[in-house]
Amino acid sequence: MKRPEKRGAVANHPNVRGWAVNIIFIVGMAGSGKSSLTGAFHEWLKLNEQNSLIVNLDPGVTNLPYNPDIDIRDYISLEAIMEEYQLGPNGGLILAADLIGDNIEEVRESIEEVGPDIVLVDTPGQIELFALRESGPFITRSIAECPKAVVYLFDGPFSSKPLNYVSNMYLAATVYIRLLQPQVYALTKIDLLEEASIDEITGWTNPQRLIETLDKIQSKTASLVSRDLARAISRAHLNFKLIPVSSKTNEGFIDLNAALTRILTGGEELRP
Template sequence: MIFYMVNICYLVGTAGSGKTMLISSLQQYLKQKGASLTIVNLDPAVRHIPYQADIDIRDYIDFDQLVDEYKLGPNGALIAATDLVADYINDIRENIEELGESSDIVLVDTPGQVELFAYRNASIKITRSFPTDSTLLAFLFDSALVSNISGYLSVNLLATSVQIRLSLPIIHVMSKTDLLKPHQVDEILDWRENPYDAIDQLYGMNREFALKTGQIFEDMGDIPLIPVSSLSGEGLDLLSAQLSRTFSAGEDWSI
């Protein structure tokens, strides 16, 4: 298989975690920094996207037609649409290669439900089309879900599950930080540094389980957790710097 030099970052995360809005904010921010971007929408069911997509899965798959034609319910239709992506993988990959080769970075918006992207074969085939060392997952930790310890630890496990499934390098992004007070953001970052302090605050079976999986949380210490608000723009500089470190060894974005 021939691999093309494409720096590709997939934004993944639970439904409503802010993937689409972050793509939009990053598009504006990185363009101002002089980066050239390719933006890909892989969510066939999205109605409105607030960014300019260069490649859009909706040009290949008509979600509403699928629902009507096969009389599917909402979840069945989402699964069918995601699986249908497999029919267009060669076209999508070729388009990404063509545009991505002359871009500093390709940002990919993924379907709302994380399991659709992470666990169905079509997405696995797409992600495996590109070399691991120029591919990154940015997993969004929705502030609304991770502001308490059990939520934080469970989203960590979900992120780990997705990482295992896709076998790709990963960073974590704490999204919508404008919804939290600064001390709450600091507290979550502290859980990342000192997972056993967080686990100690649990009790009963939750605590036992968290202690048994403690090594996972310890290893998380090596994965950046970057607090970002797409709404206020706070943290976009940190995220941009992280992407730049990953893809251009920290060199300036402009080619």
């Protein structure tokens, strides 16, 4: 496939000398609001005079709520893959996701030519296509040699049920094991939740409070399995402190930015 034209010119970019970049991967279940958060947080960063760039790594997406600066669809055509290899949509997506790794050097060069301070990476809609395939850890390692972090999204309405919350904990732990990058946890779509529901979900960060909630589940099997999973994850000392955010109102973005700043730059603003 023809290599796309580069966006931006290194010679004219203000950050070329002494340039440093921080890369943030937006990860979560399908429908958790990854693209919405990516676009809204990008605009919020710009309003706060932080130079950010968006990379879309979803080869199968048809509509995005933002204009990506670097788009994997410029390198990989899902339709062409399906036609060439006689694959259905699912098989095509799996192969396309694996092929992202073959194009990561071009993506890296495009990032370097633009020279942003922050790169927001919008990962594929289906979490397994990125986190559970070999290409995911490879991309995370290879995209650049720089500080990196993962923002794992807990879909607010989905996570309001304790069993769903535990499922998200398990997936978040799996993503951490696979990618081995510092993680921040965002509770999305809080504009769709009552304040009491937000407080309840964020309160489940306390393992004992979560166990007490799971004890009340009517299905004994579901209660037992979910409690064992919650205890196992707790023993791994993973901190699932949730940052409530809304991509519609930008609520919580100050806290999200602060958490990422602490991880990536030790408290300095996310720019040189």
